Amino acid sequence: MISAFTYLACVTGRNREGKETELLYVDRIYTDVHTFLVFMAAVASWMLTFGVGFHLSSVTAAVIYVSMILSIDVFIGLSYMLSMIRQIKRRQIVKNSLLFKIYIALKNFIKLSYNGKVFKAWTLLLLLAYGLVNGILFSAVIQGRHEGFFRFVFFVILWLAFNGFSIYLSAKPLISLAQIMATAKEISKGNLDYTSDTAAISAPFSDFAGDILNIQDGLKEAVSEAVKGERMKADLITNVSHDLKTPLTSIINYVDLLKKEDLKNENAIGYIGILEEKSSRLKQLIEDLIEASKASSGNIPISVEKVNLHELVMQACGEYEEKFKKASLDMRIDSSDKNIFISADGKHMWRIMENLLSNAVKYSMPSSRVYINIDKDDSCGTVTIKNISALPLNIPPEQLTERFVRGDPSRTTEGSGLGLSIAQSLSSLQGGKFRIYIDGDLFKAAVEIPLWHEN
Template sequence: MKSIYSKLIFGFFITIVASFSVAGFVSLRLNDQQIESTVEEDLITTNDYVSKVISNINIENRDDIIDLYAKSSEMAITCYSNSEGYVAYGNKKYNPTPEQMMAMFKSTNNELSFKHHNEVLAYGTKNMINGQEYYIYVQKDTSGQKSAIANSAILILGCVFLTGSIVFLVIADIIVKPLTRLTNAIKELSNGNYNVRVDNVGQDEISKLNQGFNQMARQLAKQDETRQKFISDISHEFQTPLTSIQGFANILKEEDLPKEQRVKYANIILYNSKRLSSLAKNMLQLTLLDREEIELELTNYSLVEQMNRVISTQENQAMEKNIEIVFEMPKKEIFIEGDEQRLEQVWTNIISNAIKYTNEGGLITITMKKNSKDIEVSIEDTGIGMSKEVVSHIFERFYREDKARNVEGNGLGLAIVKSIVDLHHGKIDILSQVDVGTNFIVRLPIEKQKLIERLKR
């Protein structure tokens, strides 16, 4: 049984057979006992009735009355006495022989109740009637009643089984069909069709399963699109410096090149090799940041000191473009719990980007403050700014605005920034206006810092 449909049918069949067998056995046993109890009461009543008829000497046609009663009640009545001998009434099939009646007459002193062949119930008593001893033996066949009950039970169980089977097949079909569609959809998905979807009407478990599948398919489609774009972007990013390196390496093979040109071409090769190295390094870092099991090396340190250190490393780059970096230091020292090395890369990447996209003579302003729930760091420049469309894609890998293509970079810096801030459960907001400037606002939660401060007290 490979399919769930066959398993459901087999399970239903086993359940029905087992439950009907137990229910049928118990009900038939109870009915048999009830029938036998009722028949025993009838036998005692009949025995008393026959005794009264015999004792009434004024009744004419006594034998006809008893015989009619025996036939109407479907009983066999047998009487024996020394004066009247052996007399049988009703169904002669069950009447004992004269010899048997004589033996029971002689041996019986008390009431006797017993069965013959498990279906015929018998009741015999010795009574003193009009000064004579009479042995009255009454029998009744219960097989007809038991058969009628059994046949009715079988008919009922058959109807229940047939109706239940039809209902179960309909229900099984309702259950199995969505699973079959889901199975086919999974096959399509495994073959690379990420646009496949299944119906998810309702709120039952199967509908929720279909919803989960559709959500997974959408995520896979998005991941596949991202993967394709990533491959295209990375191919482009690698191809440009590689082409440059190959071209100028071939030129350097010429022996009659002047020294100045050799140095120039060698510097170009060195520059492009550094680009490739930086690209590979950033890609490796993004891969590490994407791993769910990555653990931050959390320490409690001065954010002001860290920012001063980052600014000092970027000053030369800013001075080349005559850009001023202003750090509005807070009145009080601000300590933060975080991965110091990775957060330093966040400030470095944002400030470096601000310098790249700010024209000569521009200004970069850095502020920080501590709020009740978070620490806010603002890095604002007077650069070329960005449109809303660009802002919505700015953290995507390899994304670069067309007018910024001539600026050195590979479009991975801000993706790294976003990943690091997310790992710290922080948030980045961007306020930007074209040809006016951009403001990156980083907010990092301080719940853990408050706990550390309490422990230090």
């Protein structure tokens, strides 16, 4: 029998290829659970054998009954031993136990909790444990009042020490949370270069802090790519504009030479006039492109000086008076103070006024009024231009300041769609603000520039 068992122990789990030990279905049962079930089977066999078998009236029936019980026990025992041997060969007898699985699960849970990946569950268990221990200690303090002074003092000191230690343990995570919140607030303000000491972050918030820093790095990269793209776009527009300007200058010069020739053909004279008009418009468009590119990128010099806002607006309106009359527009100027001095670049302010007045001439409803108001407050001088649009303004105000966007979607009127964009960029470069308001067909543009201070 020993030889047979030894043979079975040697060949069990062996497969034909001679590779790794092959497990059976019974080997899927956890080893400690399997052991418990075999033990319970042995107890049941003992109870059935001594409780029933020896009380049978017939000796033959008792022998048969006990033999059946013992046969089942031998089968269960042999199956159990061979299963343990196969798992020993596979070196998994401990790993395949339920207790080991529970240990690994608890170990992973504690590890995840320590790393902050199951922070909610970890916090809940910690709070439950704190409440339980605190309740037990407090009960001991109450009970100690009736069991002697020294016992009472001992439990009071123990209770205070436990709560003090708990406060100490929770202080660092709370400080770390405050630091993370401060970092998130700075990022929300646009301060993408804000740095925080990640080494001082406690373990439960380490992953959270890492996620915040990853968001910060992603935003910095996105902003950097956007700035790079805008710079490349501006450079492209500038280079192309310069390349177009050279042949255009030659065209304009040759048109001027043709105008000086003694041409008898009326059609030719008309064609030259059209060439002159269109080349001048193309020249203005190219200049607008170059200026818009420089203004949007900030690559334009600003010479701040004391500028009389009232005089500048009146001069610009005088320049456009004839164009307003030709467009059947009535210009109404209102000024509360003729001595409004602003801190600005006179050349750029003139360009802003030119763009706004030109915009009013092109897009105002004929036979309507254009209101120009010059005013100031404690910090800024303001110019406001209001007019009624000839076409419906079905467009958001902020979109009108984008480059190449026009209030006339059909593009039947002259214009490049750059005037308001240039005005906004030049206003910002001078430390001012440019705002657009739309109310139905009423268009309102306001320019605010800081006042001049002698000191």
